[in-house]
Amino acid sequence: MKFSFKNDYSEGCHPNILQALLRSNLEQEAGYGEDLFSLEAKQLIREKIGKKDSEIYFVSGGTQANLIVISSILKPYQAVISASTGHVLNNETGAIEATGHKILGIEKADGKLTPEDIITVLESHTNVPHQVMPKLVYISNSTELGTIYTTRELEDLSAFCKERSLYLFMDGARLGHGLTAEVSDLSLENVARLTDVFYLGGTKNGALIGEAIVINNPVLQEDFGFNIKQKGALLAKGRLLGIQFLELMKDDLYFDLARHANRQAMKIKNALQEKGTAFLSVTYTNQIFPILSNELIDILSQKFEFYIWKKIDDQYSAIRLITSWNTPDEGINDFIEIINRES
Amino acid sequence: MKFSFKNDYSEGCHPNILQALLRSNLEQEAGYGEDLFSLEAKQLIREKIGKKDSEIYFVSGGTQANLIVISSILKPYQAVISASTGHVLNNETGAIEATGHKILGIEKADGKLTPEDIITVLESHTNVPHQVMPKLVYISNSTELGTIYTTRELEDLSAFCKERSLYLFMDGARLGHGLTAEVSDLSLENVARLTDVFYLGGTKNGALIGEAIVINNPVLQEDFGFNIKQKGALLAKGRLLGIQFLELMKDDLYFDLARHANRQAMKIKNALQEKGTAFLSVTYTNQIFPILSNELIDILSQKFEFYIWKKIDDQYSAIRLITSWNTPDEGINDFIEIINRES
Amino acid sequence: MKFSFKNDYSEGCHPNILQALLRSNLEQEAGYGEDLFSLEAKQLIREKIGKKDSEIYFVSGGTQANLIVISSILKPYQAVISASTGHVLNNETGAIEATGHKILGIEKADGKLTPEDIITVLESHTNVPHQVMPKLVYISNSTELGTIYTTRELEDLSAFCKERSLYLFMDGARLGHGLTAEVSDLSLENVARLTDVFYLGGTKNGALIGEAIVINNPVLQEDFGFNIKQKGALLAKGRLLGIQFLELMKDDLYFDLARHANRQAMKIKNALQEKGTAFLSVTYTNQIFPILSNELIDILSQKFEFYIWKKIDDQYSAIRLITSWNTPDEGINDFIEIINRES
Amino acid sequence: MKFSFKNDYSEGCHPNILQALLRSNLEQEAGYGEDLFSLEAKQLIREKIGKKDSEIYFVSGGTQANLIVISSILKPYQAVISASTGHVLNNETGAIEATGHKILGIEKADGKLTPEDIITVLESHTNVPHQVMPKLVYISNSTELGTIYTTRELEDLSAFCKERSLYLFMDGARLGHGLTAEVSDLSLENVARLTDVFYLGGTKNGALIGEAIVINNPVLQEDFGFNIKQKGALLAKGRLLGIQFLELMKDDLYFDLARHANRQAMKIKNALQEKGTAFLSVTYTNQIFPILSNELIDILSQKFEFYIWKKIDDQYSAIRLITSWNTPDEGINDFIEIINRES
Missing domain, CATH: 3.40.640.10 (Type I PLP-dependent aspartate aminotransferase-like (Major domain))
Structure with missing residues (x-):
């Protein structure tokens, strides 16, 4: 799954x-x-x-x-x-x-x-x-x-x-x-x-x-x-x-749970920024909107569920990733691993 | 309590x-x-x-x-x-x-x-x-x-x-x-x-x-x-x-739970009927509306919570008793005991 | 008409x-x-x-x-x-x-x-x-x-x-x-x-x-x-x-017009009262609710329009008569004439 | 007035x-x-x-x-x-x-x-x-x-x-x-x-x-x-x-009245177009939105009432003129006369 x-x-x-x-x-x-x-x-x-x-x-x-x-x-x-x-x-x-x-x-x-x-x-x-x-x-x-x-x-x-x-x-x-x-x-x-x-x-x-x-x-x-x-x-x-x-x-x-969600999102954000990824909005919370190539989106879609938020042009779209109070390191790491490998 | x-x-x-x-x-x-x-x-x-x-x-x-x-x-x-x-x-x-x-x-x-x-x-x-x-x-x-x-x-x-x-x-x-x-x-x-x-x-x-x-x-x-x-x-x-x-x-x-609630209410109803108590409505479900003397209501109120539903006359009022899927025999028995003792 | x-x-x-x-x-x-x-x-x-x-x-x-x-x-x-x-x-x-x-x-x-x-x-x-x-x-x-x-x-x-x-x-x-x-x-x-x-x-x-x-x-x-x-x-x-x-x-x-309407209604009311008619409510305004025999109601219906307001029993009903700022004496007199003749 | x-x-x-x-x-x-x-x-x-x-x-x-x-x-x-x-x-x-x-x-x-x-x-x-x-x-x-x-x-x-x-x-x-x-x-x-x-x-x-x-x-x-x-x-x-x-x-x-209103508006529209006036929208009905200089608007305002609809720039604004089933030739002619004189 x-x-x-x-x-x-x-x-x-x-x-x-x-x-x-x-x-x-x-x-x-x-x-x-x-x-x-x-x-x-x-x-x-x-x-x-x-x-x-x-x-x-x-x-x-x-x-x-x-x-x-x-x-x-x-x-x-x-x-x-x-x-x-x-x-x-x-x-x-x-x-x-x-x-x-x-x-x-x-x-x-x-x-x-x-x-x-x-x-x-x-x-x-x-x-x-x-x-x-x-x-x-x-x-x-x-x-x-x-x-x-x-x-x-x-x-x-x-x-x-x-x-x-x-x-x-x-x-x-x-x-x-x-x-x-x-x-x-x-x-x-x-x-x-x-x-x-x-x-x-x-x-x-x-x-x-x-x-x-x-x-x-x-x-x-x-x-x-x-x-x-x-x-x-x-x-x-x-x-x-x-x-x-x-x-x-x-x-x-209440705040510990929110902090966890934010932290997990920031890990992905940082990994993407290191790759030079642009974002739809500048966020420090548990929602991030990276703009990715359609190829990368396809690859990520095979292992992860997320919304495609907005078409940017023929080659790029923004996706929305949301983390929660319970998002485990494993999910984050797997995601980052693909990014590092594919981009 | x-x-x-x-x-x-x-x-x-x-x-x-x-x-x-x-x-x-x-x-x-x-x-x-x-x-x-x-x-x-x-x-x-x-x-x-x-x-x-x-x-x-x-x-x-x-x-x-x-x-x-x-x-x-x-x-x-x-x-x-x-x-x-x-x-x-x-x-x-x-x-x-x-x-x-x-x-x-x-x-x-x-x-x-x-x-x-x-x-x-x-x-x-x-x-x-x-x-x-x-x-x-x-x-x-x-x-x-x-x-x-x-x-x-x-x-x-x-x-x-x-x-x-x-x-x-x-x-x-x-x-x-x-x-x-x-x-x-x-x-x-x-x-x-x-x-x-x-x-x-x-x-x-x-x-x-x-x-x-x-x-x-x-x-x-x-x-x-x-x-x-x-x-x-x-x-x-x-x-x-x-x-x-x-x-x-x-x-x-679902039906077992409802049956239990009904059964517990009927136990009280039967005990009251044996004492000749009248009721506001004829019910076979988990709500009963016995008409009791104000003295008996006072006594019951010391050990039980219930609504006084309707004043009947200067001496009598109808109360509402509701049982639930979880009403234990103990509560029922205590209630019946008082009724038997006091009326 | x-x-x-x-x-x-x-x-x-x-x-x-x-x-x-x-x-x-x-x-x-x-x-x-x-x-x-x-x-x-x-x-x-x-x-x-x-x-x-x-x-x-x-x-x-x-x-x-x-x-x-x-x-x-x-x-x-x-x-x-x-x-x-x-x-x-x-x-x-x-x-x-x-x-x-x-x-x-x-x-x-x-x-x-x-x-x-x-x-x-x-x-x-x-x-x-x-x-x-x-x-x-x-x-x-x-x-x-x-x-x-x-x-x-x-x-x-x-x-x-x-x-x-x-x-x-x-x-x-x-x-x-x-x-x-x-x-x-x-x-x-x-x-x-x-x-x-x-x-x-x-x-x-x-x-x-x-x-x-x-x-x-x-x-x-x-x-x-x-x-x-x-x-x-x-x-x-x-x-x-x-x-x-x-x-x-x-x-x-504004008040003259209302006074006229009231006055015309009171003429009918008085005529009916002289005949011993009962009324549904005691009114001094332009609405009256006389209780009349169904026979009389039928006769009046041939020349006048009004609402039958409430059935009283098998022989009597209350009707509603409303007069207006413009109700002429002629309409009132015709109505009273029938009442005097028929009851 | x-x-x-x-x-x-x-x-x-x-x-x-x-x-x-x-x-x-x-x-x-x-x-x-x-x-x-x-x-x-x-x-x-x-x-x-x-x-x-x-x-x-x-x-x-x-x-x-x-x-x-x-x-x-x-x-x-x-x-x-x-x-x-x-x-x-x-x-x-x-x-x-x-x-x-x-x-x-x-x-x-x-x-x-x-x-x-x-x-x-x-x-x-x-x-x-x-x-x-x-x-x-x-x-x-x-x-x-x-x-x-x-x-x-x-x-x-x-x-x-x-x-x-x-x-x-x-x-x-x-x-x-x-x-x-x-x-x-x-x-x-x-x-x-x-x-x-x-x-x-x-x-x-x-x-x-x-x-x-x-x-x-x-x-x-x-x-x-x-x-x-x-x-x-x-x-x-x-x-x-x-x-x-x-x-x-x-x-x-119904249609004659509307036609009159349209016709009166078109007279003003035509007079303005002859002066090279631009309009906010292309209309053939009883509403016209000419873009006029603020000076001309001031002059017109002394004899006519109308809404200033939209500021275009520091010198020009669009006004709204509406004619009706009853707009007389006199009002139209007076308006046109000023336009012809002032612009």
């Missing part, structure tokens, strides 16, 4: 999680997220983000988190601003629009937004009341292209949003990877300080399912739980989410 | 499921429900329901299943008919209305619908186009009151719905309990034959999460998967759902 | 309106409600309601007004409380639910709500977050049964809503008729003072189309115009609405 | 319409579009389009028509394809998204779509079920840039849509202008033959309000009236719409 670099959710979960599920399995617990595991996990997250007043809700996946957060914040005529690569824009079957809201996309090669980008949108939406009102800025970190925000960039964006009365929402499906990238200077505390809402992704970082939505802005906290239930996201056995995040948050396991 | 009869989702999952998760944990699998476990589980369900052309989708919970099924079927102006006790009507934070559809409730003491009930609704909705068009009949089995449908009742309802071009949808959050009730003559095959859509509930019958939506009507199958994704219900690690249903479907484990 | 008592929108509009349309027809005016007629009409309404800070928007009809107001106010998980006779509940093809919100109906024989009614709903919606949150109280005056609120009743309701943080919204499709009923002690100023939002109905009181939404609560005024446009209610030639309300508001024409 | 070229809805309506309203004003008629005027107007339209089985519904405005048609056709996960200039995309406050549907925009300088454009969208939406399913092609004729479709172009588009199971919907807010352009070879019959749905715009062509939605595809006709009512678009006094379309359809008044 081929080894897969297609995504970071090909395996199950970190063994600690399964052990915790086994240990607690027959204990009776309150339903709907009122269990002790969930309460303790939330407390742990509050400590790690350094904000004791943030509210935390666990849901199953990223699309679910995005649609619940966005639809809970916006009035019917308000819209989302997103980079054109944003997961909400093109990978969620219109989940946001299905809740009634337009997404205004901005073409960005690196998948990141700046105040200048947002100004462009604001300036083209002044025909009141004939156009939607842009109100929420959606960013992801790491982005869908594997890139990351610096502390300075996030501070600028946050200040700009406050000034213009826009909400700032960070999709953190791969937040662990973003924060542990070797070149990242952004801390979890700063993410919590600079955003109105963000989430800590579990599914792509060692959990079976689970994203932890963190609501920092008190205005957005009011009655938020109703939205979770109404959108079908409130698990009867909420313990399943609580237990997982409790394990991930203990002793920085 | 008190033993809880509050619901059937207080514990984790059947141990077989955890073992299967452990066994498969580090295998790489395709995402989004394309994994081999999910495919095999679906095949097993198709065999058990005796319909090889039904389409099956796994989702996380009941509210999610209800809102996805209903919103995928109805046109904007079409409405749901439900008993007033229906879960969709009063326990899902307006999840169905949030997708745009009115629910027309019918007061029913036993929680079950008949063709006569539906006729009443149809006859009061003839002012075209000023009223919604009733189009989907929502029933649950076992119902929210623990009652069940006989084969004959379901056949009548199904024939009536076909005749009037209504869709028949069965909420099976507790389908296992309904079908294995000692007085039930209804088979899983007949449920599949007589409904347009139904689901097999896992969450309340030994799974961590999971409901298996079964679409029998080919018209409703078309492109259904888009709805799952759009509503945020498509798990990246769909294997979590596949593995669970694979275990539950093996060797009739 | 039969004379129709079916409704109050069988004729065109008051002649003053047509004359004003003729006078202004070829003047160029700004579009989308920014025309001078609309601005002046709004100013006139502000003067008559005695609230210079209320915001006013003109839309085409009642269902449109209801769905725009309600969807603009409520968060996704919030619901409407309405009498079971409420127009929004059963006569608008699920228009409110189509915007995502449940309506909680309360059975009321007279079509009016009291604080006690609302308490019942609030007390049965405490299972947070599994049920919708009741947030907006919808009333109509006159009601769908022709009944009206007294000042005291509206004050009680208003105070109760404020205390419980509920919004109070009055559907005024027949507000003119409600306020000019001979037994009404309620003033337009008090309606404006005691509600968060209400509207002045034009369609059923001498306009071709048009309802004037009046938003008294400043919190609900913010950016309201976006909702009008998004729901397709912003007329390019908004002058059509402005001109009509300008004419209706001049010299109390 | 300045003469306005800002839009084609600055004046009231054609005098014939007011006369017809006067004539019929006090006649009693059935409500909700069941009046005789509406029935006769629909019959007249069916004759003119040469399709006796098309269904016709009158609504008040373009945004309303667009949102009702689109939301009635699409399933929740289906999307609209539109040119980036499409009215639905940027001028309707997210009205379409508010009904749950994404609009996929295609950058087009001339505002028109071709099969090749659509293929691009289809080919980038193959990641089932993670992306929306493009299902309805929205075009306008004349377009928002004043351009028009030829018969051949519409035939190609129609054939392509049928082949790919896409619905073709033409926004005809300015259909009269499109069909009567001097270079147009497209007939109303062909519009009806080649589209699934289209509408005949009245508001911008001499009516007070009103668009006539024509549903040619029988599949889309079923129960359509419910959508009209649910979206708040069913006028109680539907006669207002019926009377207007009856007048517009008599003796080709």
Whole structure:
């Protein structure tokens, strides 16, 4: 069987999680997220983000988190601003629009937004009341292209949003990877300080399912739980989410797993760079987009699974490689060996 | 700690499921429900329901299943008919209305619908186009009151719905309990034959999460998967759902677990009946609603958790007791002992 | 041709309106409600309601007004409380639910709500977050049964809503008729003072189309115009609405027209009462619901059109008669003549 | 006062319409579009389009028509394809998204779509079920840039849509202008033959309000009236719409009015072309977009109102001039005189 670099959710979960599920399995617990595991996990997250007043809700996946957060914040005529690569824009079957809201996309090669980008949108939406009102800025970190925000960039964006009365929402499906990238200077505390809402992704970082939505802005906290239930996201056995995040948050396991994934990706990146390979985007996280010859791609395809991301010209294409919390050295070494041999 | 009869989702999952998760944990699998476990589980369900052309989708919970099924079927102006006790009507934070559809409730003491009930609704909705068009009949089995449908009742309802071009949808959050009730003559095959859509509930019958939506009507199958994704219900690690249903479907484990829950509830029911206790509804499943004196309720409350369901008069109230796939004899015996001693 | 008592929108509009349309027809005016007629009409309404800070928007009809107001106010998980006779509940093809919100109906024989009614709903919606949150109280005056609120009743309701943080919204499709009923002690100023939002109905009181939404609560005024446009209610030639309300508001024409309609209905009511006729509801507005023998109904049907509202028993039914701003004495006299002759 | 070229809805309506309203004003008629005027107007339209089985519904405005048609056709996960200039995309406050549907925009300088454009969208939406399913092609004729479709172009588009199971919907807010352009070879019959749905715009062509939605595809006709009512678009006094379309359809008044508007615009266009003026788009309808020096724009602004559409460079901008069914020669001549004098 081929080894897969297609995504970071090909395996199950970190063994600690399964052990915790086994240990607690027959204990009776309150339903709907009122269990002790969930309460303790939330407390742990509050400590790690350094904000004791943030509210935390666990849901199953990223699309679910995005649609619940966005639809809970916006009035019917308000819209989302997103980079054109944003997961909400093109990978969620219109989940946001299905809740009634337009997404205004901005073409960005690196998948990141700046105040200048947002100004462009604001300036083209002044025909009141004939156009939607842009109100929420959606960013992801790491982005869908594997890139990351610096502390300075996030501070600028946050200040700009406050000034213009826009909400700032960070999709953190791969937040662990973003924060542990070797070149990242952004801390979890700063993410919590600079955003109105963000989430800590579990599914792509060692959990079976689970994203932890963190609501920092008190205005957005009011009655938020109703939205979770109404959108079908409130698990009867909420313990399943609580237990997982409790394990991930203990002793920085969450960040260790992300660091591992990043490290494995960087090994391949470095090997390719030594061969002079170009990349579609400059990444230090667990996603890399090398541009390879079609011949090399064919050879790699015989032993590995990955997506061909973009045709560059008749001879070259960019592929996407994603590593996970569990990617073993063996898979990496085999891949590098072929590269060294064939290029 | 008190033993809880509050619901059937207080514990984790059947141990077989955890073992299967452990066994498969580090295998790489395709995402989004394309994994081999999910495919095999679906095949097993198709065999058990005796319909090889039904389409099956796994989702996380009941509210999610209800809102996805209903919103995928109805046109904007079409409405749901439900008993007033229906879960969709009063326990899902307006999840169905949030997708745009009115629910027309019918007061029913036993929680079950008949063709006569539906006729009443149809006859009061003839002012075209000023009223919604009733189009989907929502029933649950076992119902929210623990009652069940006989084969004959379901056949009548199904024939009536076909005749009037209504869709028949069965909420099976507790389908296992309904079908294995000692007085039930209804088979899983007949449920599949007589409904347009139904689901097999896992969450309340030994799974961590999971409901298996079964679409029998080919018209409703078309492109259904888009709805799952759009509503945020498509798990990246769909294997979590596949593995669970694979275990539950093996060797009739699913029905064994439900039978156990029913049996434990019946023990309490019988003990109460011997004392002359009245009940709010006649049930043979894992939910019972005995009417007890407030004194006895106080005494029971010291050792057990349960809901006080309805005040009957100044001296009596109905309580709700729910047993689960894992309710041990000990809890049952302790409860019965108090009853025998105190009443 | 039969004379129709079916409704109050069988004729065109008051002649003053047509004359004003003729006078202004070829003047160029700004579009989308920014025309001078609309601005002046709004100013006139502000003067008559005695609230210079209320915001006013003109839309085409009642269902449109209801769905725009309600969807603009409520968060996704919030619901409407309405009498079971409420127009929004059963006569608008699920228009409110189509915007995502449940309506909680309360059975009321007279079509009016009291604080006690609302308490019942609030007390049965405490299972947070599994049920919708009741947030907006919808009333109509006159009601769908022709009944009206007294000042005291509206004050009680208003105070109760404020205390419980509920919004109070009055559907005024027949507000003119409600306020000019001979037994009404309620003033337009008090309606404006005691509600968060209400509207002045034009369609059923001498306009071709048009309802004037009046938003008294400043919190609900913010950016309201976006909702009008998004729901397709912003007329390019908004002058059509402005001109009509300008004419209706001049010299109390609006109330004169309603008074005429009421007076004509009362003539029939009095004639029937002299014959000992019973009525379904006690009304002093332009709707009456007399209970007549089927024989008499047949005879009346030969010369008049009206709705048979409700079967009372094998021999009697209630009918609905509605008079309008334009109902001539002749129609009334003919009707009374038959009654006097036949009963 | 300045003469306005800002839009084609600055004046009231054609005098014939007011006369017809006067004539019929006090006649009693059935409500909700069941009046005789509406029935006769629909019959007249069916004759003119040469399709006796098309269904016709009158609504008040373009945004309303667009949102009702689109939301009635699409399933929740289906999307609209539109040119980036499409009215639905940027001028309707997210009205379409508010009904749950994404609009996929295609950058087009001339505002028109071709099969090749659509293929691009289809080919980038193959990641089932993670992306929306493009299902309805929205075009306008004349377009928002004043351009028009030829018969051949519409035939190609129609054939392509049928082949790919896409619905073709033409926004005809300015259909009269499109069909009567001097270079147009497209007939109303062909519009009806080649589209699934289209509408005949009245508001911008001499009516007070009103668009006539024509549903040619029988599949889309079923129960359509419910959508009209649910979206708040069913006028109680539907006669207002019926009377207007009856007048517009008599003796080709509808097309005469559009022809007049086009002719007046062409006079200015020709005068400008003689001076060597460039235009933003090549139009033969009632919208023209000349590129003028800022000095000339300033001079014109002293006597005329119009929109400055787009900055071209530091010295030049494009303006938009729109003429109407009622634009008098005087306004045109004054404008041309300044041009001739100043440039």
